[in-house]
Amino acid sequence: MSRYDRQMRLPEIGPEGQARLARARVLVAGAGGLGAALLPLLAGAGVGRITLYDPDTVDESNLHRQTLYRMSDLGRPKAQVAAETLAALNPECRIVPRCAPLLSDSAAAALAEADLVIDAADRVTATYVLSDLCLTANTPFISAAVTGRAGHVGGFCGGAPSYRAVFPELPPVLTSCDAAGVMGPVVATLGALQAQMALTVLLGLAPSPLGQMLTLDLASWRIGGFRFDTAPEPDTAGPEILAASQLLPSDLVIDLRSCDEAPVPASPRAQRLPEGGLSELQGAPGQRVVFACATGLRAWRAAEKVRAAGRLTAVLAT
Structure with missing residues (x-):
């Protein structure tokens, strides 16, 4: 056998x-x-x-x-x-x-x-x-x-x-x-x-x-x-998901975690964004904004809001 x-x-x-x-x-x-x-x-x-x-x-x-x-x-x-x-x-x-x-x-x-x-x-x-x-x-x-x-x-x-x-x-x-x-x-x-x-x-x-x-x-x-054989693909792709090695020097990197939650930021040049600070986000026209968080959920939500305003966005998988 x-x-x-x-x-x-x-x-x-x-x-x-x-x-x-x-x-x-x-x-x-x-x-x-x-x-x-x-x-x-x-x-x-x-x-x-x-x-x-x-x-x-x-x-x-x-x-x-x-x-x-x-x-x-x-x-x-x-x-x-x-x-x-x-x-x-x-x-x-x-x-x-x-x-x-x-x-x-x-x-x-x-x-x-x-x-x-x-x-x-x-x-x-x-x-x-x-x-x-x-x-x-x-x-x-x-x-x-x-x-x-x-x-x-x-x-x-x-x-x-x-x-x-x-x-x-x-x-x-x-x-x-x-x-x-x-x-x-x-x-x-x-x-x-x-x-x-x-x-x-x-x-x-x-x-x-x-x-x-x-x-x-x-x-x-x-x-x-x-x-779900006939399920249509989304008309527009959701946020791009990146690894840290894929960050570009021109990216605006925003770590949504507090210092207590993540003492070491997702990138040495990452900025901390205070609660409710998305509306005050500054950056060059056409600049890619990359958000980081613990699970990806907050980063995804923030990326969707910024993308709706016409900005290029991505989510950093930490």
């Missing part, structure tokens, strides 16, 4: 499908709760190469849901530990760990070597960056988000509408697992759904999960979903 015998028995996979998986190159952003569920499934299925980006180290508070890690891994880089664990699971799968965030300055080059991109990170700014790049490159993009006992997962780009077509605006409030809490099983469920969507796309099976959204609410035991 070969390693892949059980899935190769499916007539829609067989030896040809298994060979497709062996040739596949997948880019994954995030080795947290979602990544801990989806990564072993991709490696176990025989995906040939997985490039994994994550800047964090293993913390004890991760272990209730991030099942790739053990107490002996505390303090070690998640990407490196995940690569070692997955290599032990399937030596035929090449894991390339990158102990860094996948930001707009590194994502374009990384995406050029990928057949599919999976967003398992916990920063919504990264989701928009990856979706924008995947839309331009016509690369399939699988993204999920979870908080508490609920979340969603969808297939975007690669011939389907982008993430911005479904979510043109940020939500009124951004929450995180650290702030709002989360249960492990719902994270694992959504991560497994990401893996199933990814394998379906790589195998070219029908119907495609691209253009499909699934919602999961395990607080009320409701599972839903809808197709």
Whole structure:
């Protein structure tokens, strides 16, 4: 019995499908709760190469849901530990760990070597960056988000509408697992759904999960979903999302965080903007204004207001 015998028995996979998986190159952003569920499934299925980006180290508070890690891994880089664990699971799968965030300055080059991109990170700014790049490159993009006992997962780009077509605006409030809490099983469920969507796309099976959204609410035991194949792309692109390395000398950089919130500003030349100071913002005509904040929400809102006034704007992903 070969390693892949059980899935190769499916007539829609067989030896040809298994060979497709062996040739596949997948880019994954995030080795947290979602990544801990989806990564072993991709490696176990025989995906040939997985490039994994994550800047964090293993913390004890991760272990209730991030099942790739053990107490002996505390303090070690998640990407490196995940690569070692997955290599032990399937030596035929090449894991390339990158102990860094996948930001707009590194994502374009990384995406050029990928057949599919999976967003398992916990920063919504990264989701928009990856979706924008995947839309331009016509690369399939699988993204999920979870908080508490609920979340969603969808297939975007690669011939389907982008993430911005479904979510043109940020939500009124951004929450995180650290702030709002989360249960492990719902994270694992959504991560497994990401893996199933990814394998379906790589195998070219029908119907495609691209253009499909699934919602999961395990607080009320409701599972839903809808197709968004005909969702139009926004008439105008939202704020551009940058990494610090993409700042230009001519940019007007505004850090919306207080000195207490962020003693070190986003850039050495960043200005602090007092509450309600947008109306007094000064700058040269046509100058790009770059806003920074903790989550991207305040920066996005400020950029939208300044853009409405005819200024070039961007959001700095700190």
